[in-house]
Amino acid sequence: MKKRNCFIGQSGGPTVAINASLAGIIHECIKSQKFDHVYGMVNGIMGLLESRYMDLGELFNDSQALEQLKHSPAMYLGSCRYKLPNYQDDPQTYEILFHTFEQLHITDFYYIGGNDSMDTVAKLSAYAKSIHSPICFIGIPKTIDNDLMGTDHTPGFGSAAKYVATSMLEIAYDSSIYKLNAVTIVEIMGRNAGWLTAASALARTQCNEAPDLIYLPEVPFSTQKFLDDIRKVFRHKKNIIIAVSEGIKNENGEYLDADSKYTKRDAFGHVLHSGTGKVLESLVYQEFKCKVRSIELNVLQRCAMHIASKVDLEESFQIGQAAVQTSMEGHSGVMMTFQRVQNQPYQVEYTYKDVLKIANLEQRIPVEWINDEHNDITQELYDYLIPLIQGEVAITYENGIPCYSNISHLRYK
Amino acid sequence: MKKRNCFIGQSGGPTVAINASLAGIIHECIKSQKFDHVYGMVNGIMGLLESRYMDLGELFNDSQALEQLKHSPAMYLGSCRYKLPNYQDDPQTYEILFHTFEQLHITDFYYIGGNDSMDTVAKLSAYAKSIHSPICFIGIPKTIDNDLMGTDHTPGFGSAAKYVATSMLEIAYDSSIYKLNAVTIVEIMGRNAGWLTAASALARTQCNEAPDLIYLPEVPFSTQKFLDDIRKVFRHKKNIIIAVSEGIKNENGEYLDADSKYTKRDAFGHVLHSGTGKVLESLVYQEFKCKVRSIELNVLQRCAMHIASKVDLEESFQIGQAAVQTSMEGHSGVMMTFQRVQNQPYQVEYTYKDVLKIANLEQRIPVEWINDEHNDITQELYDYLIPLIQGEVAITYENGIPCYSNISHLRYK
Structure with missing residues (x-):
């Protein structure tokens, strides 16, 4: 034979x-x-x-x-x-x-x-x-x-999403302990597609509201709108947790961390980013002069x-x-x-x-699955994601x- | 009563x-x-x-x-x-x-x-x-x-140490997949005491050698020695993993990330650091022009x-x-x-x-528990740590x- x-x-x-x-x-x-x-x-x-x-x-x-x-x-x-x-x-x-x-x-x-x-x-x-x-x-x-x-x-994807949701929950607990105005920014992987950043919403339970704001690369990111969003949330709570994709871009299609010290590219010519959270941290600090911290979930998203x-x-x-x-x-x-x-x-x-x-x-998040304010996901996207982390x-x-x-x-x- | x-x-x-x-x-x-x-x-x-x-x-x-x-x-x-x-x-x-x-x-x-x-x-x-x-x-x-x-x-401490050891193991697996010269720097919490950074050594198994080098705040850090250490390891392996405490200081007692964009202090006046890994990443890239990445384990060390x-x-x-x-x-x-x-x-x-x-x-690591080369821990320290993560x-x-x-x-x- x-x-x-x-x-x-x-x-x-x-x-x-x-x-x-x-x-x-x-x-x-x-x-x-x-x-x-x-x-x-x-x-x-x-x-x-x-x-x-x-x-x-x-x-x-x-x-x-x-x-x-x-x-x-x-x-x-x-x-x-x-x-x-x-x-x-x-x-x-x-x-x-x-x-x-x-x-x-x-x-x-x-x-x-x-x-x-x-x-x-x-x-x-x-x-x-x-x-x-x-x-x-x-x-x-x-x-x-x-x-x-x-x-x-x-x-x-499901395992990375479970890691992101669990980490977001644990970071929310960690960030809840002080009675003071504070912003925590969690930077999540996803160059052009925001699926993994969206999965941070799976951390929400009866006991946990975080993340309060979610920014995805599928829609343009406006610095002014971002600061206004934070100002609005501060009206009803002191402690704000934000999920942000590493790949968010401004209205001109430029990455937020384009001013990083040295830009690296992979073998396929894709630019490797790592500084979006730090850029936003600095912006928030300058605007609100409050406690602010950015957390990059990094490679553990894909190896935990x-x-x-x-x-x-x-x-x-x-x-x-x-x-x-x-x-x-x-x-x-x-x-x-x-x-x-x-x-x-x-x-x-x-x-x-x-x-x-x-x-x-590339399969990106349909814009119908992003809320009108461009700072959260819809119930449809939540329902799509939740079975995958079980x-x-x-x-x-x-x-x-x-x-x-x-x-x-x-x-x- | x-x-x-x-x-x-x-x-x-x-x-x-x-x-x-x-x-x-x-x-x-x-x-x-x-x-x-x-x-x-x-x-x-x-x-x-x-x-x-x-x-x-x-x-x-x-x-x-x-x-x-x-x-x-x-x-x-x-x-x-x-x-x-x-x-x-x-x-x-x-x-x-x-x-x-x-x-x-x-x-x-x-x-x-x-x-x-x-x-x-x-x-x-x-x-x-x-x-x-x-x-x-x-x-x-x-x-x-x-x-x-x-x-x-x-x-x-034991739970944070278990998180650090497990993450180090998973990062080592993640970093092992390419056949090219690469350095991965893992920045671990510990302002003045290197216990948690030392715990990264608990990731070593029959299947895993990482971390290859460990730098603790208890002994002065020399940039030249650091680059020489990497050069030595490169002689017998392509893929190097380094554990480094956020709080390492040079011979003059200055923190490595003293040039960070804005230095923050907590309510007790302690300086908050976050950039040591990034500083070393840049140093290694300039010297070896190889793939280099720094990973900050961040707050998940204490909340996972x-x-x-x-x-x-x-x-x-x-x-x-x-x-x-x-x-x-x-x-x-x-x-x-x-x-x-x-x-x-x-x-x-x-x-x-x-x-x-x-x-x-403050209780810091006794120098007898750090190797003579100042880039690893001794067996005594390993034996002290290992029961705590079981x-x-x-x-x-x-x-x-x-x-x-x-x-x-x-x-x-």
């Missing part, structure tokens, strides 16, 4: 759920009994070009190791920020890759990643078709930003496995399983997607879409800290 | 364990059946001067409410940053307070706080003695900084109840109980302390010490987020 081997890769920024998708793929491959080898490329396509890969079937053939992988943050296989060139510009790269595929008898290729990774899946599947290669290329989404088109939401969403981890595992079933049915050049069937009780179906309809596009996961602790999969293979000299 | 009522107050910055001590005091007061009323002053001594207090015995007479209080972060009673004046300078303040005590038949006064709060306990108990008042004044320590004298460690240490919460509850027993024995002007009996198995005793030997002093607490979640005690009484207009 003909050999059937597959490659799995991870790419882009980490989330706490991306290893759950990896675990789902491995589990389904082993369960199907159709694969001789389940290979993992180390550091994505870039590592594959350097012939760096490992045999995952051997490493994860017991359920305990797989369970630990499912509950480990970041990326077991490592990542890369490598933009696959167009075939016309660099045919050799494609030839190297497909030569490797041939040598290793690869039939299926799973790439877990965000927007840029789907671009890779699109290019590889198009090239495969052009040379009549039967290899199936499947994209599995992941991003804490929830900004991929064609899917109800993305794996990894200890507070992951159970719904998110289960879905991320299952979308990995569904990816294997989809490629076994012969589909290629598609990204796996979630389709929300209903909200109460919450239910999703696993489907797939042409990756060309997804790659290089449930807690049981992490194994050893010696007081979580016990995650060993990633010493990513330790480079 | 003569009435016996008590006051409990919380003061200073929040921790996740300070409500556990409050719960311990309330529980022991109710259990003793000797108190008619257990009053809580709202916003500490400052609130008491404005006659703001509440009856805790009524609110927490069922074990479920008390259990929730034990597992709620920040300060149920609110806090103040109020320095009690010396009697000589302002006798009226003392007269107002003791008049309130008399009117409410107060026999016992429990004040949970840090260094500055112990100063309040010292002053009130001294004044009580001078006027032959029989009221017992007991201090219960709390601080994430672990910098109080006379006690093996402080309530609240969802990752609290079970040992810490249990001890914090029990030191509250011990405080009630101590005042019932007639002691006053003392702070409750932990005395470590042994390390394996870990065991502490609850004792007390003259508060005058504690107030306004065990996890079961938080109740509702609708995806933790369910904490209602603190809407702290919502001021």
